[in-house]
Amino acid sequence: MASSTLICDTEQWKDLKAHVDDIKKTHLRELMSDTQRCNSMMVEFDGILLDYSRQCATLETMDKLFKLAEAAGLKGKINRMFNGERINSTENRCVLHVALRAPRDAVINCDGKNTVPDVWQVLDKIREFSERVRSGSWVGATGKPLKDVVAIGIGGSFLGPLFVHTALQTDPEASEFARGRQLRFLANVDPIDVARNITGLNPETTLVVVVSKTFTTAETMLNARTIREWISSALGPEAVAKHMVAVSTNLTLVEQFGIDPNNAFAFWDWVGGRYSVCSAVGVLPLSLQYGFSVVEKYRLSYFLVSFGKTDAVDTRFLQGASSIDKHFYSAPFDKNIPVLLGLLSIWNVSFLGHPARVSMESNGKGVSIDGVPLPYESGEIDFGEPGTNGQHSFYQLIHQGRVVPCDFIGVVKSQQPVYLKGEVVSNHDELMSNFFAQPDALAYGKTPQQLQHENVPHHLIPHKTFPGNRPSLSLLLPSLSAYNIGQLLAMYEHRIAVEGFIWGINSFDQWGVELGKSLASQVRKQLHASRKKGEPVEGFNFSTTTMMKRYLEGSAD
Numbered sequence: 001m002a003s004s005t006l007i008c009d010t011e012q013w014k015d016l017k018a019h020v021d022d023i024k025k026t027h028l029r030e031l032m033s034d035t036q037r038c039n040s041m042m043v044e045f046d047g048i049l050l051d052y053s054r055q056c057a058t059l060e061t062m063d064k065l066f067k068l069a070e071a072a073g074l075k076g077k078i079n080r081m082f083n084g085e086r087i088n089s090t091e092n093r094c095v096l097h098v099a100l101r102a103p104r105d106a107v108i109n110c111d112g113k114n115t116v117p118d119v120w121q122v123l124d125k126i127r128e129f130s131e132r133v134r135s136g137s138w139v140g141a142t143g144k145p146l147k148d149v150v151a152i153g154i155g156g157s158f159l160g161p162l163f164v165h166t167a168l169q170t171d172p173e174a175s176e177f178a179r180g181r182q183l184r185f186l187a188n189v190d191p192i193d194v195a196r197n198i199t200g201l202n203p204e205t206t207l208v209v210v211v212s213k214t215f216t217t218a219e220t221m222l223n224a225r226t227i228r229e230w231i232s233s234a235l236g237p238e239a240v241a242k243h244m245v246a247v248s249t250n251l252t253l254v255e256q257f258g259i260d261p262n263n264a265f266a267f268w269d270w271v272g273g274r275y276s277v278c279s280a281v282g283v284l285p286l287s288l289q290y291g292f293s294v295v296e297k298y299r300l301s302y303f304l305v306s307f308g309k310t311d312a313v314d315t316r317f318l319q320g321a322s323s324i325d326k327h328f329y330s331a332p333f334d335k336n337i338p339v340l341l342g343l344l345s346i347w348n349v350s351f352l353g354h355p356a357r358v359s360m361e362s363n364g365k366g367v368s369i370d371g372v373p374l375p376y377e378s379g380e381i382d383f384g385e386p387g388t389n390g391q392h393s394f395y396q397l398i399h400q401g402r403v404v405p406c407d408f409i410g411v412v413k414s415q416q417p418v419y420l421k422g423e424v425v426s427n428h429d430e431l432m433s434n435f436f437a438q439p440d441a442l443a444y445g446k447t448p449q450q451l452q453h454e455n456v457p458h459h460l461i462p463h464k465t466f467p468g469n470r471p472s473l474s475l476l477l478p479s480l481s482a483y484n485i486g487q488l489l490a491m492y493e494h495r496i497a498v499e500g501f502i503w504g505i506n507s508f509d510q511w512g513v514e515l516g517k518s519l520a521s522q523v524r525k526q527l528h529a530s531r532k533k534g535e536p537v538e539g540f541n542f543s544t545t546t547m548m549k550r551y552l553e554g555s556a557d
């Protein structure tokens with residue numbers, strides 16, 4: 001396919017379009033009765049089981065999707081990413097988050113330079129620093145050990161680390177290492193969030209990590225200045241050197257801010273902000289909380305995994321991600337979990353017309369990577385909830401209203417098993433009963449005939465009828481260990497890349513978020529000019545002008 005040709009102009013895309021009507025005629029009830037099909041739609045890798053049999057798709061659909069992948073040059077694009085080519089063309093950057101979790105002796109070049117030694121230099125520095133803080137050999141300005149950490153960052157400099165922390169804090173092994181320590185995240189610029197974050201913390205025993213790729217993000221820098229003030233007003237300005245460290249690609253700005261460059265942990269422009277959890281962005285705060293050993297790659301285990309001895313794997317976060325990277329790079333498409341996830345997303349969004357998914361981003365572009373306007377949508381709206389929370393809120397809509405393809409993610413072993421005496425099943429069994437039941441409820445639905453058979457009163461039959469035929473896929477993980485969390489994150493990162501490679505967009509830039517940022521900067525200037533110099537609000541539309549005036553009047557000192 002020529003690089004400026006849109007994927008929708010290929011024969012393979014048109015073939016899939018023509019195939020939609022056949023699929024729409026077939027209910028999932030029928031598809032699910034074909035055991036051979038269902039068996040072919042189960043894929044297992046390194047302890048993870050993917051079941052995509054409840055997708056509105058047949059083996060013929062999958063075959064057509066693999067052909068589409070071929071037409072889009074998916075394999076070549078994956079290779080170009082791993083080979084360090086500048087596939088983020090709008091920013092002229094390589095896309096190498098996979099190097100962040102590669103073993104120490106791997107070679108992953110960017111512009112002919114091996115990136116792996118630099119990655120390991122930072123990892124070694126994190127290991128040393130986090131051990132000093134945790135052991136109490138690094139102390140605060142008043143000589144007290146630093147037991148609490150506030151990580152300040154937003155977007156990709158926040159969400160990934162928060163996600164991993166949320167999983168690890170209840171993991172028996174990891175939480176054991178976190179005893180007596182707290183990790184908090186400050187992202188939002190609302191002053192209430194600052195207040196919530198520092199409540200109960202003592203500046204004398206708090207270490208602050210400012211996490212910002214650019215070190216210019218308005219919210220993060222304002223929060224960093226606010227917390228710097230909190231520390232220096234309590235302990236004096238010299239205390240900042242002992243209580244604040246940074247993670248950034250911009251070490252010059254880190255120094256200008258007043259943080260000792262020796263206490264800055266670097267990453268590189270070839271790590272996209274939204275793909276940065278495996279860099280110092282995630283590894284530093286998580287190592288401070290849980291110890292470096294929970295997040296590191298463990299050389300020996302990696303070696304064993306390479307030889308298929310998966311029972312010997314270690315439970316480490318980066319190593320889990322690395323295992324999925326190898327799988328994504330080398331597995332054939334019909335056995336490749338991230339590729340399958342990506343292709344099924346394309347099928348749901350671009351062919352079946354389902355714009356949302358209950359379940360990372362930088363997709364959703366309006367133009368192709370060559371700047372050609374797209375006549376199709378190139379992303380989905382993701383949302384979701386843990387456990388059965390969703391069941392008691394939006395599941396009504398997904399069962400009877402609009403069709404929203406779902407990802408169900410379950411784990412075999414609970415981190416905190418509870419067996420109450422006298423209960424029929426354990427608490428985890430109760431949770432998992434829903435994991436197994438909901439996909440079938442969505443797929444099969446309930447017919448009026450079944451309801452009649454159950455003697456449901458006639459007037460309630462329309463209300464209790466469920467059309468079914470609602471696609472979902474299920475991922476079953478062995479546990480929520482650091483290793484499995486690493487795998488899960490890497491699978492979803494690669495899924496986004498697969499979708500972008502097929503839709504022909506750049507999944508690694510994010511121009512779309514810039515407009516809001518520049519408009520906020522105009523508003524900020526106006527607020528300053530009106531408050532400090534009494535200048536009138538001008539240059540905004542009627543609505544914004546009226547709201548801003550009201551705000552300025554109501555919040556004047």
Ligand code: F6P
Binds near residue numbers: 211212216217274510
């Ligand atoms: O607004 C989007 C974004 O640029 C993300 O990609 C990034 O993770 C976030 O803002 C924060 O940026 P930074 O790490 O440079 O502060």
